[in-house]
Amino acid sequence: MAKLTEEQRQQRATARARREALAREERHQRAEERRQRWRREGTYLSWEEYKAGVPCRGCGQPLLGHASDRPPQSRMTNREREERDNAEKQFLERHGECHEGRWLVSGCPVVHCFACCPTPPMGPKQAEELAKILFSSRSEDRKKELDVWRLTLTCDHVIERTQHNSHSSYSMGITRCSECETDRGVVSSERVGPLCDQEVTREPGTPGPVERERLAAELASAEAKLKRQQRNAAATQIHIDEIRAKLTARANDGGLT
Ligand SMILES: [Zn+2]
Ligand SMILES: [Zn+2]
Ligand SMILES: [Zn+2]
Structure with a gap:
């Protein structure tokens, strides 16, 4: 096969980026349509329903279990392993054709499907945490x-x-x-x-004041790093000289006997 020219390589990369972006967009649209349909049809559970143990309205399976978090595979008992394999088998039977990924709630072995099952509602605590993150990142x-x-x-x-x-x-x-x-x-x-x-109006291609400030900080930290490396190199050189001195001293000793 003939080698691609730089231009051909560029064209292929652009075409690939476009294909991937379109696929992402389609996935996003499908998810958005699902969310709208679930909202319209009342498929989402309220926090109260969820806490009361109402099963998933997407697949009819339970959302809450009584187990604590699933232990890592190496520490699973035979029963836990069997339960997990069973849940996996049931998931593939029900959602093998959905191809949208899966989710589960810790403590419950049932695996739910992103295409069929709306994720559980956010609890008051979680909502508060999220608000905190959004708020802090905004002020930051x-x-x-x-x-x-x-x-x-x-x-x-x-x-x-x-x-x-x-x-x-x-x-x-x-x-x-x-x-x-x-x-x-x-x-x-x-x-x-x-x-x-x-x-800020400035010559095209020249950094503005904020960019300049950031570059200056970057330069200072790179210079400090170089200084540290130079000090380390100097220390290593002294060490080398010392070893060499010992070695030649030994060789001289050997020459005397
Ligand atoms: Zn547009
Ligand atoms: Zn479900
Ligand atoms: Zn499904």
């Missing part, structure tokens, strides 16, 4: 720490989104297209730079 995401990313979507619209600068690639595979008003798969993403720098 100070404007200065946000980066702008330029995204190309499956609909070919190019939009801009922000995310925290700790990400080295765009973290979402799906995002809302403001033009189509639909959730779309992200085909490619490109980091534009810190959000705050976008408001």
Whole structure:
């Protein structure tokens, strides 16, 4: 087979990225349609129903068990192993054709299906935890720490989104297209730079003040690392010289006897 040119390789990578983004988008749409149908048809359990032991309205199987968390495979008793194998067999019989993945509630051996079974409701404690995380990450995401990313979507619209600068690639595979008003798969993403720098007019290609600040911090830490490495190298060199000195001293001794 002839070797691909750089251009051909690029084209293939782009085509693959587009295929993957479209597949993600389709999966997302299917999941969204399911959620809407479950909401419409009242398939979701309320927290009270769930706690009272009402079975899954998707498959009719129990959600709550009385076992504690399933032990690791190596520490399972024969009964536990049998129970697990049985649950697995039943899952494949019921959902072998669904291909959307599985979930289970700890303490209950029954395996549920993402395509057929709505996941259990969030408890008040969990909701509180989630709110805390959302709140703290929002207050943490100070404007200065946000980066702008330029995204190309499956609909070919190019939009801009922000995310925290700790990400080295765009973290979402799906995002809302403001033009189509639909959730779309992200085909490619490109980091534009810190959000705050976008408001500063400057020569194209030159870093803005926030980017400069980050680069300066990065430079300082790389320089400190180099200094540490140089000190270590110097210490190793002294050690080498000492060994060498001992070795030649021994050789001289040997020469005398
Ligand atoms: Zn179920
Ligand atoms: Zn299923
Ligand atoms: Zn669009």
